[in-house]
Amino acid sequence: MNRRAFVIAAGAGVMALPFIPHLPTAPVFQARARTPEQRRRRAFPNVALLTHDGREVHFYDDLLKDKTVIYHFMYTQCRDGFCAPTVANLARVEKALKGRVGRDVFMYSITLDPKHDTPAVLKKYRAHFTRNPGWVFLTSDKPQRIERLRRALGYWRRDSLQDADPASHLGHVQLGIEPLERWCSAPGRLRAGAIKDYLCWMEPDGERPTPWMLADRKDRVRTS
């Protein structure tokens, strides 16, 4: 019996049970009002982190609030995952944003390995990729803060073995316009130009794609 048949057969068992309707027992709800500013703040843990320069910053107050940002998780010793290629790819995104990074777009690479990735280690690693003060690498001397951030931002897996596998950490970057509460994600290994598009197309007065049927489509078809 295949598993599809199993579902249906199990149905026959449940059918024998009498149906008990839900009884109305709900108390009257007391709604608490929340301003958009409160909602925005509640969406992110405002944990204290250390920059690659050893400066203490708060994740929401200092890094996100009122800003357009790109963030992701990585660690410098990632051997067989995607960290180095992703960081290298983000270096291309930084270029593709043509001087905006540090001015009105900010980039954050947050280490998953704060014990090893001290500010000094991050600083050295970062120097391979950027000199732009608008791209900050982040760590903490309290690993549980990073863990809290990782979970709150959805960089975890349901499978605990996979979740603990350093090579299986999630490879997406999140792109957001914090004051507008617009957030999306792009794969870290997507073409850098497309990651830039994900961000700019979200902006109220940003660039827009040309409708496909009107676009110059040369070089954009992968044949198969």
Added chain:
Amino acid sequence: MPSRKQLEKLTAKYMKEIRDADAAKLSLREYLREGLVGGAAGLIALQGMRNFRPFWAHASHDRDGLTGSSGTANVVSPPNTPFQDPLPILPTLSQKTLTPAPTKAANIAAGEAARADHQKWDQFLPQKTYEMEEVAVSEQFYPAVNGVPPSTTWRFRDTVNGNVSPLVRANYQEPIVVRIWNRLPAANGGFGINQVTTHLHNGHTASESDGSPVDFYDANKFKDYHYVNMRAGFASTHAPLGDTRETMSTLWFHDHRFDFTAANVYKGLASFFLLFSADQNQDTGNEATGFRLPSGAYDIPMILTDKVFDPATGQLFFDRFNLNGILGDKYAVNGKIQPYLNVYKRRYRFRILNGGPSRFYQLFLSNNQAFTQISSDGNLLPAAISRSSGILLGVAERVDVIVDFTNAATNSRIYLENRLQQTKGEGPDSQLTTPTALVEFRVLGNPPQADQSLIPTTLIANPTRPASSKTRSFDFDKSRDGLWVINDQIFDPNVISFQVRQNATETWNIDGHSRDWSHPVHIHFEEFGIVNRNGSTPPPEERGRKDVVSVGNFHGDAQVKMQFRDFLGHYPMHCHNTIHEDHHMMLRWEIIP
């Protein structure tokens, strides 16, 4: 320490390797196994690599703490009292003379979004026109007795009378234009984006009117969607009327802005499009004619959506960080949580749509009466099927059923129930559980007029498709970096993955790969036939025309066959668990001459 120049070289090398791997169709797993990441290894060597395991590898996680609505957010909605409010009946969109009149080329000066010229415009000039606007509205999902305040949702609205969430009633051989204005605010209440593209799901629609994921437009612009309402084959194999076996009945439309589809549809941008076929005396919308299906007030579309409400504010809540799939703990039908419907002792047609984002249903009637299933994905079946052991409904799937209340006791209560267990967003569990009532049917008594409807034995025969000229295979899987992928590829909004020839017939293998999740895979444009399910003939309910096929989990794999007739242009294929779709399980293909 390498110089900046050397690093640029290394960087370029990684990216070249990744592109080469893509070109060679190497999976990332193979790519890494083959040791192709010399660039990365080289760089790491520079960092002084030691043998280590990161700290979180040793951390113990409370896995139970991760279940619930979404995993990261674990939100429990305020309680509701069931069966307080009547099931909302979706109003019909009104005809309206459009000013300015719709045109073949986009009317940019009047505020229309850029698009290619309408294909086949001159042959199919609109006979009727309509107008909707997408707006923020205040909507009460809970009954008043619970004291939960209304939520701000985004809905389609009829510009003639202000009716919210109207459905379109259209007829074959009657071309129409639906003008859709984007009047959404920049302030999103926490999720969604005011950029839209409306897809008519299962429409045999030209690409420029299909609502492609990348062809979105901003607030205070409109787009004219041209629906010719002709059957597939009308300009090719079965000119001039099309193949009468391609008649469709229950379609729906919803926002499709890539990366925001889950949020925008969850926020309310979805409704029905009913296509009637009185021209061929099929599904006429009149129970005295054609197939004599229950009609008028006895033909009731229902969109099933599961939602979460913030336990403090009572507002509709969406977990933006979720990658697995979102499960709601409140079941809304046509925008009300657990409503009731007064019914007479007669036959009803219910058009049931799983509006997502991620939940699957196995639908039953509480008295264990069988449903008479007459459609799969809104396409009438060759013959009605009696379904006594439940109807499995994946995201975006539609089923038309006839429920006969003729012999129900006056004042009795019968419930439409979901009995499928689902504990994670990735897909349902392989077992049933305690029923959850979705709608309460209250049996009033005899109908004011005699029931003229019938339960037809034969409906619409399946089309015969020519031998296919090409077979393609698609593996719906999760990549090692945790993204939902098709053939290890992620969605790139600037790329077309492959091209098909107009009027060709192809066979596509849709593989679920792992059994840890379900993917309700949707292919735009022409509905398909499932020719093979896990190596054998599909079960009876999957032998009709479909536009969604679920793979993975207990569903297994499927082989589908379809044609690409009459129009040209680009169309997507994607998982319709919209969280998976937005996390990159989508590709686009193109029909070329």
